[in-house]
Amino acid sequence: xxxxxISELVEMHGNAIYTFCCSLTHNKIEADDLYQETFLKAIExxxxxxxxxxxxxxxxxxxxxxxxNSRRKYARRQRIAPMESLNENSxxxxxxxxxxxxSITTEDRMINKEMCQIVRYEVxxxxxxxxxxxxxxxxxxxxxxxxxxxxxxxxxxxxxxxFKARKELKVKLEEHGYERR
Amino acid sequence: xxxDKQINMLLKQVLSVTKEPDDxxxxxxxxxxxxxxxxSKKKRMPMVAAAALTILALSGTALAASRFLGTEKVAExxxxxxxxxxxxxxxxxxxxxxxxxxxYDITLLGIVSGTEISDYIATGDEExxxxxxxxxxxxxxxxxxxxxxxxxENYGQEPFFVSPLIKGLKPWQYNIATMNGxxxxxxxxxxxxxxxxxxxxxxxxxxxxxxxxxxxTFYSVDAYDYDELTGEITxxxxxxxxxxxxxxxxxxxxxxxxxADVYISEMETEEDEDSKxxxxxESVDASALKNAEGDVxxxxxxxxxxxxxxxxxxxxxxxxxxxxxxxxDGSGVNLYVILxxxxxxxxxxxxxxxxxxxxxxxxxxxxxxxxxxADGKMYGMMYxxx
Numbered sequence: 324x325x326x327x328x329i330s331e332l333v334e335m336h337g338n339a340i341y342t343f344c345c346s347l348t349h350n351k352i353e354a355d356d357l358y359q360e361t362f363l364k365a366i367e368x369x370x371x372x373x374x375x376x377x378x379x380x381x382x383x384x385x386x387x388x389x390x391x392n393s394r395r396k397y398a399r400r401q402r403i404a405p406m407e408s409l410n411e412n413s414x415x416x417x418x419x420x421x422x423x424x425x426s427i428t429t430e431d432r433m434i435n436k437e438m439c440q441i442v443r444y445e446v447x448x449x450x451x452x453x454x455x456x457x458x459x460x461x462x463x464x465x466x467x468x469x470x471x472x473x474x475x476x477x478x479x480x481x482x483x484x485x486f487k488a489r490k491e492l493k494v495k496l497e498e499h500g501y502e503r504r
Numbered sequence: 505x506x507x508d509k510q511i512n513m514l515l516k517q518v519l520s521v522t523k524e525p526d527d528x529x530x531x532x533x534x535x536x537x538x539x540x541x542x543x544s545k546k547k548r549m550p551m552v553a554a555a556a557l558t559i560l561a562l563s564g565t566a567l568a569a570s571r572f573l574g575t576e577k578v579a580e581x582x583x584x585x586x587x588x589x590x591x592x593x594x595x596x597x598x599x600x601x602x603x604x605x606x607x608y609d610i611t612l613l614g615i616v617s618g619t620e621i622s623d624y625i626a627t628g629d630e631e632x633x634x635x636x637x638x639x640x641x642x643x644x645x646x647x648x649x650x651x652x653x654x655x656x657e658n659y660g661q662e663p664f665f666v667s668p669l670i671k672g673l674k675p676w677q678y679n680i681a682t683m684n685g686x687x688x689x690x691x692x693x694x695x696x697x698x699x700x701x702x703x704x705x706x707x708x709x710x711x712x713x714x715x716x717x718x719x720x721t722f723y724s725v726d727a728y729d730y731d732e733l734t735g736e737i738t739x740x741x742x743x744x745x746x747x748x749x750x751x752x753x754x755x756x757x758x759x760x761x762x763x764a765d766v767y768i769s770e771m772e773t774e775e776d777e778d779s780k781x782x783x784x785x786e787s788v789d790a791s792a793l794k795n796a797e798g799d800v801x802x803x804x805x806x807x808x809x810x811x812x813x814x815x816x817x818x819x820x821x822x823x824x825x826x827x828x829x830x831x832x833d834g835s836g837v838n839l840y841v842i843l844x845x846x847x848x849x850x851x852x853x854x855x856x857x858x859x860x861x862x863x864x865x866x867x868x869x870x871x872x873x874x875x876x877x878a879d880g881k882m883y884g885m886m887y888x889x890x
Contacts, residue, residue: 329537333530341525355529362533377660437826437840442518461519472721475681489511496511498857500824500842 329366336379339463343383346458347390349447361386377469384473387455438499445495446488453488456481571695572600575614575640578697582688583623587638590621597753605746607646610717612750615639617706617758633684635704639715639752641666643696650694659691663721666698668705668752669728671712672735673768679716679723682771705752707767710759711735712751719746800854804873807887817874817882819843827872827884837861837872843882852878 340361344354364385446457459470460481467485471478573581575596579588590596596616603610617637643664645651652658666687667680680687685702705713714737718727727747729740739747810829817825827839839859846855855874869889876882 329534333533337530338522338524342521342523345523346519346521354523355525358525359529359533359536363536366537438514439518441840442514446515446519457515458519461515462521464520475722489515492515493511496514498845499840500845 329362332365332378332382333362336382339379340382340386343386343458343463346462347386347455357386357389360389364389377472380465380469380473383459383463384475387473391451438496441496441499442492445492445499448495449488449491453484453491456484457488460485572611572613572642573692573695573697575616578613578640578690578699579638581690581692581697582699586623587616587621590616590618590638591640599750599753601750603748603750604646605717605748606719606744608746609644609646610746610748611642611644612715613640613642615715615752615754617704617754619704622701633703636701637668637703637705638699638701639666639668641698641700641715641717643698643717644694648694651691651696653691654689659689662719664696664698664746665716665718665720665722665724666700667716667723668702669714669716669723669737669749670705670708671714671737673708673711675716675728675730675737676723676725677771681722703767706754706758707760707764709754709756710761711764713754715750715752717746717748717750800856800858800873803858804854804871804887807871807889810886810888813884813886815884817841817843817884825882825884827874829872829884829886837886839872839884841874841884846874847876847882850876852876 337358341354341358344357344361345351348354348357361382365382446454449457456470456474459465459473460467465473467478467481470481474481575591575598576588579585579591591614593616595618596614598614599612600614601612615637616639617635619635622636622638643651652661665680667685668683669675670678679685680700680702683702683705685700687698687700689696689698691697712735716723716728716737718724720727724743724747727740727743727745728749729738730736731738737749739749813829815827815829817827819825823844824840824842827837827841829837837859841857846857853876855876857874859872861870861872871887871889872884873887874882874884
């Protein structure tokens with residue numbers, strides 16, 4: 324892979340891969356580390372596998388592999404969730420859309436902001452088996468078929484994991500008053 | 505169903521986030537990649553004895569007579585001169601056999617296996633892989649139409665899965681994808697050349713080794729049949745597409761049953777670990793739930809109460825309260841709770857509901873607990889566990 328190809332790969336898929344790394348690690352330093360390792364491993368492998376066909380999937384599969392095999396290295400550091408992410412980001416660009424919130428009261432919106440934070444926390448508590456397809460599906464908006472290829476599992480399994488994740492989340496969120504929404 | 509849609513919507517809104525890496529981070533990746541490329545090139549050492557060169561030139565001539573490039577030329581195209589030498593060496597097997605399948609002529613040109621026979625370093629998840637098998641396959645349109653070049657937008661529209669398969673081992677478990685494999689393509693004179701590599705399969709030579717070529721991205725159970733009794737793998741005659749299967753003529757004397765058994769055992773252990781991990785995750789979830797329903801008072805007694813974390817919970821109009829705790833270093837929690845839910849059926853004492861939080865250090869954990877006093881006042885508090 325020459326320098327131009329590497330630059331193109333980073334330019335075209337950097338944001339998606341970085342977003343995914345942030346979702347997995349919840350920590351900028353670790354996200355940077357995982358992101359960098361992902362690209363360097365892809366380059367090291369001379370990774371033409373899927374590179375021309377679907378380089379994003381190839382890179383995501385590598386990121387998942389590194390993440391799974393380096394859990395200790397990427398052991399949760401975020402401890403108690405950072406206050407800034409709870410209070411600042413949860414209702415902004417990452418929070419509920421204006422379209423959805425425009426008809427609800429300020430008070431409701433405050434509750435929704437809290438709910439965003441709770442949802443993120445509860446998603447993070449899920450096992451990798453459920454969490455990874457959830458991030459691929461909702462954060463990167465990949466179709467189930469692509470997720471199946473990336474995770475090397477049948478599409479039916481992806482669907483059942485997404486279903487199970489939603490079901491588990493629903494139970495957890497109900498503990499936080501989700502039913503009232 | 506309605507609720508499922510509701511949570512689906514909620515997840516879409518909450519998890520739909522885009523993050524951008526710093527420019528500096530991207531520049532670091534590009535710089536490191538340049539350095540590594542430079543290091544790889546320095547490692548090229550095409551030190552071949554003159555006598556060997558003469559012999560190899562003859563075998564090269566034989567291949568040059570065919571319509572395809574020789575395996576060593578293919579390796580050279582990828583600037584892997586060490587591998588090119590290996591393809592010219594005594595351990596390489598020149599095959600040059602063509603099978604027509606679904607309007608394609610698939611030709612297995614040759615195969616070579618060995619330790620450190622490439623200029624490039626292959627890596628597994630956390631290790632350098634030096635004992636490898638390499639095979640070259642040429643794919644051409646039967647009607648002579650040129651295959652799209654790798655820079656053509658149509659390249660890759662038709663995927664090709666090229667992988668060794670081993671007789672007696674489930675092909676969906678033992679293939680290029682599970683054996684640390686990879687490949688590179690290039691197109692010359694309208695012919696697609698694929699150089700594939702994976703862990704050395706010679707150890708399985710006594711079992712029988714195949715090389716499959718299918719029009720799929722990964723191994724396809726539709727394209728091939730696997731007989732669990734005999735271990736035979738055969739192309740599925742009803743499959744509509746490419747499903748070629750070559751027998752790899754690898755010298756049986758290269759088999760290493762002991763090594764193969766260790767390899768299989770390791771592969772199975774990995775699979776078991778994966779499934780155990782899933783089971784553990786599930787049991788941890790179950791155990792967490794059980795703990796939550798257990799005696800919270802007993803659990804928190806083993807921890808240290810962070811005195812400044814105790815906060816009275818006051819119900820808002822919805823009967824909910826927000827528990828907030830901010831540590832001196834700026835970290836903290838902010839939890840929204842429905843009081844009647846967390847204290848359902850409790851006159852006095854701890855709620856069975858807790859929130860467990862991992863600390864900065866692996867050995868530190870926190871639990872947020874909720875307690876109701878005899879006077880009806882409710883509190884949230886945090887305990888630290890070492």
